[in-house]
Amino acid sequence: MPSIVRQPRFAVPFGRGEIAFDLPPGVTGRQVVTHPAPPLANPAAAATAAIGTPVGTPSLREMATGKQRVRIAVTDATRACPDHVLVPPMLAELAAAGVPDEAIVLIVAVGAHRASTDAEKREKLGDAIVDRYRVIDHDGADDANLVAVMEGPGGVPFRINRHIIEADLVLSTGVVEPHQYAGFSGGGKTVAIGCADDATIAYTHGPAMLDQSGTRLAQLAGNPFQEAVRAVARAAGLVFAGNAVLDDAGRMVAVAYGAPEAVQDHLAEIASPLFTTPIPTQVDIAVAGVGHPKDVNLYQASRAASYLQFAPIPVVRRGGVIIIPAACPEGAGEGVGEQRFRAAMEAAAPDEVIVRARRDGIRPGEQRAYVMARVLQDVRVIVAGIEDPETARAVRCLPAHDLDEALMMAVDLIGAPAAALVIPHALLTLPIVQNAVSAG
DSSP, X not given: OOOOOOOOSEEEEETTEEEEEOOOTTEEEEEOOOOOOOXXXXXXXXXXXXXXXXXXXXXXXXXXXXXXXXXXXXXXXXXXXXXXHHHHHHHHHHHHTTOOGGGEEEEEEOTTSOOOOHHHHHHHHOXXXXXXXXXXXXXXXXXXXXXXXXXXXXXXXXXXXXXHHTOSEEEEEEEOOEETTTEEOOTTHHHHTTTBOHHHHHHHTSHHHHTSTTOOTTOOTTOHHHHHHHHHHHHHTEEEEEEEEEOTTSOEXXXXXXXXXXXXXXXXXXXXXXXXXXXXXXXEEEEEOOOTTGGGSHHHHTHHHHHHHTSSSOSEEEEEEEEEEOOOTTTTOSSHHHHXXXXXXXXXXXXXXXHHHHHHOOOTTHHHHHHHHHHHTTOEEEEETOSOHHHHHHTTOEEESSHHHHHHHHHHHHOSSEEEEEETTTTTOEEEESOOSOOO
């Protein structure tokens, strides 16, 4: 009699692939995913159609007529944004308006992350664009290429990349998805944060901002972080944006062009019901999937834990465990912000990280340490499959060889029976707890 092979019940992304698994004995669980939405059959055609009917602005062709210095801020390799789809319609409209190729510069909005490689630029934009147009990286530490656009708290100026400020037309790309601080990403964030200096990033990502109740996932109205982003973007001269909404598989389900704030508001209305899903109560264990490109380093992958715990009610009960499957081939991350994250976590226990941040302020990158320290006050975090276990330990997480080992470690830490929640795309799907009573 042939044996019956039981198929694993769950799967989560891991790099560009996935891991299939079952929960160990004594652990019961369920999975939550983004609500399905029909993907656009032809994203390029949809983008071309959308740019012809912009939201809240005249046509880009009309706006670009006579312009001699056009800048397009595009997302970096850590953002799963389809710039290769969003940018070509912009370039076609600019060409139709008579803007010469040499008048156009594309700026990769790396914020406080590392510069992008040529291969990453080509993957994001396509060879044809990289070969034809000038593509540069923003450098938030290059004082010579930063210009003040408005005054921040205490008289500290907020500065933006000089190429942006000296342009006579500024465009940007972005993806509208849940964002821990901004409510939803997209809109002016690619310019206001991705092309900003350390002071701007430090202020918007500091404890004084992050501790405010309005700074939360999936909320634009009354969000002080979003208000700051919009003010900086307006001051920087951003007038036209192309944004998209993607599903769990990275397929485009909506696209819009036009006034940055109007585009963001419009697409957030589409994204919000897709990405939020109710769950009855808190759980003991969460398996929080990330996948490429966010799992390239632990700075980015750790967002899976903070998204769950900074929900209106934390998804994992106090004393529980969050498992993040992520190889993190770049360790904590190679950029200055990522290295600051690691150094801050390595230097002090979570309670002290929080005290220091609130007392002394933060530098860009250290906000991730502050947020993760707050997470670690309540739960343990295990990084499954991480290539360098010392990286996990350095940021006060536990390393596991693989997901099966991580699950057994979780059971050892909290006991059984236990209730688990599997979120394959924890940076997109937002479980909304209906009852804060512990499941354990």
